[in-house]
Amino acid sequence: MEKQKKELKGVWQLYSVKENKLERLRNSCPKCGPGTFMANHEDRLTCGKCGYTIYKNKKK
Numbered sequence: 001m002e003k004q005k006k007e008l009k010g011v012w013q014l015y016s017v018k019e020n021k022l023e024r025l026r027n028s029c030p031k032c033g034p035g036t037f038m039a040n041h042e043d044r045l046t047c048g049k050c051g052y053t054i055y056k057n058k059k060k
């Protein structure tokens, strides 16, 4: 968890530019509430505020 927080600080600024795309996904942080969009990573979603991470179900 701690490592992901550090990664996100740099990544989040890129994602904030694409806010419209994130909004389309309707991924809001369960901790921060609606209106807080989560960064969409390849295998997970991460909140830019609190660092809450949701792992996508990816099984192969």
Ligand SMILES: [Zn+2]
Binding pocket: 029, 030, 031, 032, 033, 036, 047, 048, 049, 050, 051, 052
């Ligand atoms: Zn959050």
